[in-house]
Each structure stands twice: as structure tokens, then as C-alpha cells.
Amino acid sequence: MSKAAELANLIGNINAGGGGVNRNVLVNGATNVSQRSVSSTGLGASAGYFTADRWKFQVANTAGRFTATQDSSVPTGKGFANSIKLACTTADTSLANTEQFIFQQKLEGQNVQGFAKGTSDAKPFALSFYVKGNANATYVVALYDEDNGRYVGKTFSVTTDWTRVEITFPADTTGTLDDDNASSLELWIWLHCGPTYKGGTLPLTWASYSNANAAEGGDSFFDSTSRTFFITGVQLEVGQNPTEFEHEPIERTLTKCHRYFHRIGDAKDGNGYSLLIGGYQGDAGDDYTSYYSFPVEMRAIPTSTVSGTWNTIRTSNIKTAYVTVQGCTLYGSITGAGSWYLHGDSADDHVSFDGEL
Amino acid sequence: MDIKSAKYVSFLGNDKAQIEAVIDDVTMNIPLDPANRHYAEILKQVKEGTLTIKDAD
Numbered sequence: 011m012s013k014a015a016e017l018a019n020l021i022g023n024i025n026a027g028g029g030g031v032n033r034n035v036l037v038n039g040a041t042n043v044s045q046r047s048v049s050s051t052g053l054g055a056s057a058g059y060f061t062a063d064r065w066k067f068q069v070a071n072t073a074g075r076f077t078a079t080q081d082s083s084v085p086t087g088k089g090f091a092n093s094i095k096l097a098c099t100t101a102d103t104s105l106a107n108t109e110q111f112i113f114q115q116k117l118e119g120q121n122v123q124g125f126a127k128g129t130s131d132a133k134p135f136a137l138s139f140y141v142k143g144n145a146n147a148t149y150v151v152a153l154y155d156e157d158n159g160r161y162v163g164k165t166f167s168v169t170t171d172w173t174r175v176e177i178t179f180p181a182d183t184t185g186t187l188d189d190d191n192a193s194s195l196e197l198w199i200w201l202h203c204g205p206t207y208k209g210g211t212l213p214l215t216w217a218s219y220s221n222a223n224a225a226e227g228g229d230s231f232f233d234s235t236s237r238t239f240f241i242t243g244v245q246l247e248v249g250q251n252p253t254e255f256e257h258e259p260i261e262r263t264l265t266k267c268h269r270y271f272h273r274i275g276d277a278k279d280g281n282g283y284s285l286l287i288g289g290y291q292g293d294a295g296d297d298y299t300s301y302y303s304f305p306v307e308m309r310a311i312p313t314s315t316v317s318g319t320w321n322t323i324r325t326s327n328i329k330t331a332y333v334t335v336q337g338c339t340l341y342g343s344i345t346g347a348g349s350w351y352l353h354g355d356s357a358d359d360h361v362s363f364d365g366e367l
Numbered sequence: 368m369d370i371k372s373a374k375y376v377s378f379l380g381n382d383k384a385q386i387e388a389v390i391d392d393v394t395m396n397i398p399l400d401p402a403n404r405h406y407a408e409i410l411k412q413v414k415e416g417t418l419t420i421k422d423a424d
Binding site: 333 | 368369378384385391393394395396397398400402403404405406
């Protein structure tokens with residue numbers, strides 16, 4: 011894109027109510043943050059978040075399996091360090107009706123009010139991203155309005171080289187998005203589906219969601235074990251013209267991600283230890299000793315998960331209680347009178363907090 | 368979400384302080400917050416009659 015064209019796009023978006031900084035409503039569009047894991051294998055049996063933060067693999071009823079990796083392959087000269095690489099490891103060419111594989115991000119309603127959706131002043135949705143694959147393929151990308159069951163989509167092409175995809179979805183004067191912390195707007199990239207999601211016509215303007223129309227025109231990522239899909243630089247902004255990806259400092263991306271997921275105990279000191287808590291107890295029982303304040307208020311009260319076998323003296327493994335959006339109590343169940351402590355001492359000792367959508 | 372089991376956890380006299388559940392083969396502590404996706408799924412499966420939350424020990 012020439013500088014003149016870039017400037018014209020930005021001015022056009024500012025006139026449409028977008029532009030400026032913080033214009034990307036997606037989080038971790040450059041796929042720099044992968045708190046859970048930088049690589050995860052055997053995926054496909056269950057939907058969830060496995061590698062890059064905020065990016066969900068919505069899978070259902072498929073025998074297809076894949077590996078997801080935070081990869082270093084990136085488009086040249088665009089300032090990216092990472093992409094998400096998906097590699098098919100088990101093909102699935104015998105399609106059951108409701109098979110799904112959707113690469114998606116869900117957005118809180120309160121973070122997408124700028125689109126003024128459902129009003130007479132509704133703004134267009136400018137989407138852009140970079141993709142490549144092992145061979146030519148066509149996939150469907152869509153926006154889903156979860157509050158009103160509305161949907162708009164378009165096909166895009168993948169080649170063996172990095173390609174920038176730019177799509178502007180029209181404004182929608184029907185269906186306002188709830189101004190709250192629940193999922194309102196979702197970006198979907200269909201990578202595989204069963205016949206339930208094809209057979210109709212992909213809606214290029216906003217319409218009521220229909221299964222038969224949802225993924226029409228898209229190929230299957232699971233058609234061969236040689237299939238790969240890379241993506242980075244994903245940006246969704248208010249306006250009629252997609253602009254260059256807005257790179258942001260890592261701490262800003264990380265803080266945004268922490269609202270949905272973070273974990274403690276991973277970082278170790280020079281001796282390989284982390285997160286020691288302890289105390290003195292006169293008898294067996296729970297000892298609620300330590301309050302942990304989250305780095306940022308989370309979207310919802312998170313699920314907490316303890317991993318690993320911690321180093322313990324006269325106590326259980328670490329536990330969590332009184333979890334709120336702001337923090338929680340860390341404690342141990344003491345096994346007998348005396349001093350007690352616990353701490354992490356191996357790579358898999360951590361506590362995660364998951365408030366994802 | 369494959370929820371294998373769910374059981375209330377008691378804290379300081381509150382017998383329904385949170386839920387301990389095994390989801391996708393991982394043991395998780397789940398708050399009773401409808402905005403939490405794991406709790407929302409538990410509520411959905413309870414309503415559908417495919418899951419029962421056991422009482423706290």
C-alpha cells in the first residue's frame with residue numbers, strides 16, 4: 011500500500027468514526043502472546059484455547075487433528091515476529107453433518123460499541139490479516155453478532171506466499187450490541203465444516219444467521235495431512251478501509267490478554283523456585299495465608315487451575331479460594347501442627363486463572 | 368467441553384462456595400459466576416439433565 015493510499019484510508023476511517031490509536035478491537039492480533047503454550051499437538055477433539063492468547067479453536071464432531079504452534083514465519087517487512095501455524099496431522103474427508111473447525115476470537119460487547127451497530131449511525135467493519143498455506147485454498151471469514159444472531163461473511167484466498175487480506179464488511183443498522191462483558195461480536199474463520207454449514211449462499215451483507223449459509227464456498231483444512239495454515243496481523247477496526255496493522259508495546263498486549271487469562275508460578279528465581287507461601291498452624295486444617303492481586307481486573311470471575319506437584323512441607327498442594335475478578339486467596343490444607351510451606355520448583359508448577367469468553 | 372464430574376467445595380461454612388470439576392481431563396476450580404464460561408456450561412448441562420453437581424464433602 012502506498013503512503014498516499016494509507017493516509018487516505020486512515021482519513022476515511024477517522025471520518026467514519028474510527029482511526030487513531032487503539033483502533034484494533036481484536037487482542038493479540040500479532041500472535042505475540044502465548045501464555046498457555048507455544049505449541050500444542052493432537053488438537054481437534056475439544057474446543058478451547060491452547061496456544062496464542064485470545065484465539066479459540068472451535069471444533070466439533072470431527073476426526074481431524076492438528077498441531078498449533080506460535081511460529082516465526084511472518085510476512086517480510088511488516089514488523090511481525092510471530093504467526094500462528096496450524097498443521098493438519100489427521101485428515102478428515104468423511105464428513106458428518108455438524109463437523110466444525112473455526113479459528114475465532116470473541117469480543118466483549120463493551121469493547122465494540124464504536125461500530126454503533128444497530129443504530130442509524132452504524133459504521134463499517136474493516137478487517138485485515140496476513141495468511142499463507144501449503145497450497146492454494148479458499149476459506150470463509152465472517153463476523154457473528156451473538157446478541158442478535160446476525161452474520162456476514164466473505165471468502166478469501168490462501169496461497170503458498172504470505173498474502174494480505176483486506177475485507178470491509180458493511181455497517182449494520184439492525185441489532186445493537188449489548189454494552190457488557192459478555193461475548194457480542196465474534197470473528198470466525200471457517201477452516202472445515204460438515205454439510206450442515208453449506209448448501210446455501212454466504213451472506214455478503216448482514217443477515218440472520220443460517221447454518222446452511224455460514225461456510226458456503228470454503229475449502230477444508232482437514233482434506234490432507236499436508237495442509238497448513240498460517241495467520242498473523244489480524245486487525246478489525248471501525249471504518250471503510252483496512253489500515254496497516256497497529257503494532258503495540260508487548261506490555262499493552264500482555265495486559266489486554268491478562269483480562270482473559272494469566273497464570274502465576276511460571277517465572278522462577280535463580281534457584282528454580284517460585285511463589286512460596288507458608289505459616290504456622292496449631293492443628294490440621296486450612297490456613298488462608300496469602301492474598302494474590304491479579305495484574306488487571308479480569309473479565310469475569312476466573313476458573314482457577316493448579317498444575318504440577320509443588321514442593322510441600324506439612325501441607326497439601328497449593329489451593330485457591332475466594333476468587334474474584336480482582337484476586338484470590340492462596341492457601342494450603344495443613345496436615346498437622348507446626349510450620350508449613352509450599353512453593354513451585356518445577357516448570358509445570360503454576361496456577362492459571364481463566365476468564366475467557 | 369467434556370465435563371466428567373462436578374462437586375461443590377465448602378469454605379468456612381459455605382457448602383457451595385465454588386465447584387471442583389474435571390473438564391477435558393483437567394481438574395478446575397470454578398466460581399459460581401454465570402459469566403464464567405465453565406460455570407455457564409455446567410449450568411447448561413445440569414439443565415439438560417446430563418450432569419449432576421455433587422454436594423461438598
